[in-house]
Ligand SMILES: [Zn+2]
């Protein structure tokens with residue numbers, strides 16, 4: 001008899017039963033990226049799916065648990081490997097459930113596919129343990145276990161750290177170079193003001209899953225196992241979920257944050273703002289905020305790392321005879337020496353006229369000037385005469401080498 005409670009973990013992850021641990025890990029990661037609650041906010045179906053794949057991964061990625069699952073068709077901490085092996089020997093496979101007599105297990109009141117009221121050994125007439133306890137499927141019971149990644153129910157689990165946040169922030173050209181303040185409007189999760197991130201509120205109540213007994217009965221094939229109630233962690237009592245955050249411990253809030261931009265900050269640079277990410281729950285640490293700076297442009301200067309690039313026009317006379325010319329830099333005017341015989345398009349370096357490095361104190365970039373020789377219109381006869389004279393004195397043919405290559 002096949003039990004409806006058994007789950008197909010391999011199918012959930014979309015892998016074969018023979019999958020290697022590497023294949024399991026890859027399949028889980030792929031699905032986790034798709035269904036992670038952070039990627040699908042307020043999507044209950046994605047959340048369910050994420051729980052399912054997490055549960056499947058939790059069992060299949062652990063060799064010991066996987067073996068028991070393969071043998072019995074489900075996993076519980078209450079099953080020891082020897083029991084599972086014995087069960088497997090007498091059955092055709094997981095979940096196929098050929099009826100078998102199993103010494104040492106309690107088959108009383110066994111009904112195929114039915115669920116059973118919890119009963120604690122040695123305790124008769126358990127309060128609230130009347131035979132009407134109708135639990136949901138195996139899935140419902142166990143989903144609670146895996147959400148917290150442990151045996152404790154959500155209300156009793158340990159601290160869960162908050163996630164990190166990442167935002168891009170545009171910063172204008174000059175602020176990035178000289179430093180200054182920047183502002184960012186963001187949404188982050190904060191500790192719930194009602195329960196202060198403690199998830200639950202008010203006094204603990206009797207657990208509805210086990211009716212306060214702390215024990216539930218689990219079916220596996222024809223076997224019955226008594227296990228600690230996964231909802232209340234075996235305590236029989238459970239705290240009420242906070243009405244403000246519905247047990248999430250967190251509320252979403254928009255906030256405006258001002259932060260410091262260091263002088264020399266480059267485009268794409270990441271700034272870490274510790275403790276400005278999402279809040280944790282149950283006393284878990286708050287995540288960090290990462291700001292990626294996007295620096296603005298300038299009509300004249302082009303910034304490349306710590307260097308500044310600039311194109312400067314010069315006259316024929318300055319290019320041929322050499323000159324000292326004033327050029328703009330990010331700190332105002334500075335003198336640039338043009339060597340005699342400078343060609344149009346030549347690059348001249350002005351050392352340490354660039355941006356102060358934000359990474360290496362005291363280090364500074366250069367300004368790189370591309371000179372562009374500008375040919376002036378000759379509007380008077382005297383100038384034209386001089387130019388003709390000049391041509392006569394300098395009658396080299398700059399094209400001669402072109403013909404050498406014909
Ligand atoms: Zn709350």
Ligand SMILES: [Zn+2]
Pocket residue numbers: 207208209210211212213214215229230231232233234235236237
């Ligand atoms: Zn319980």
